[in-house]
Amino acid sequence: VIILDSILNYNNTEGSQTVPQPGIYKETPGLKEGYESIEQDGFRGNFIMAVGRQEYDYPLYSAFYDRWDAAEQVKYKRQSVLIPLKDVVAAVEATSDPYWQVYQRFIRDDLTSYWNASTDIKAMHLTDTISLRGREKLNRGVDDRMPLTDDRLGFLKKITDVVTRTIMDLAEFKDD
Numbered sequence: 001v002i003i004l005d006s007i008l009n010y011n012n013t014e015g016s017q018t019v020p021q022p023g024i025y026k027e028t029p030g031l032k033e034g035y036e037s038i039e040q041d042g043f044r045g046n047f048i049m050a051v052g053r054q055e056y057d058y059p060l061y062s063a064f065y066d067r068w069d070a071a072e073q074v075k076y077k078r079q080s081v082l083i084p085l086k087d088v089v090a091a092v093e094a095t096s097d098p099y100w101q102v103y104q105r106f107i108r109d110d111l112t113s114y115w116n117a118s119t120d121i122k123a124m125h126l127t128d129t130i131s132l133r134g135r136e137k138l139n140r141g142v143d144d145r146m147p148l149t150d151d152r153l154g155f156l157k158k159i160t161d162v163v164t165r166t167i168m169d170l171a172e173f174k175d176d
Helices: 020-029 032-040 058-071 088-094 100-117 148-172
Strands: 002-005 046-051 077-083 122-125
Touching: 002 100, 002 148, 020 032, 032 077, 046 058, 046 100, 058 077, 058 122, 058 148, 077 100, 088 100, 100 122
Parallel strands: 002 122, 046 077
Antiparallel strands: 046 122
């Protein structure tokens, strides 16, 4: 399962990407490397975030990463949240993992609905991080009229092209 959620907001302005509670994120397994990469890039909102489970969703996100890295438009980057728990939903619900509150932010309804049905379902959530990414003006929901720039349309195109090719690869679809 590949979930696309809010994938249009590309903002290459330094400081446009917010990371809530940076001290906790720096320490959380599965988030540390992503945080460091975002920090080194000046907290720019120039990436798509892929959320999945480190070992269990590997076939899905590794196929996506291979296609992403091979695609043109290197200015559009990717970051990862790779949660090191197979049954992260149970850990969040039981508050049994020391980082359950951080993981809860990332799995929310989209991933939770699949993993509640079966922890064997491979799933990945792709997002521009929604409200954590700065915009030129306040987001007013569906009708916010965010300007469609060449950068944003290029970002959207890369995401949809890469997801399409990833699905074709995983389905072993052959182009003639």
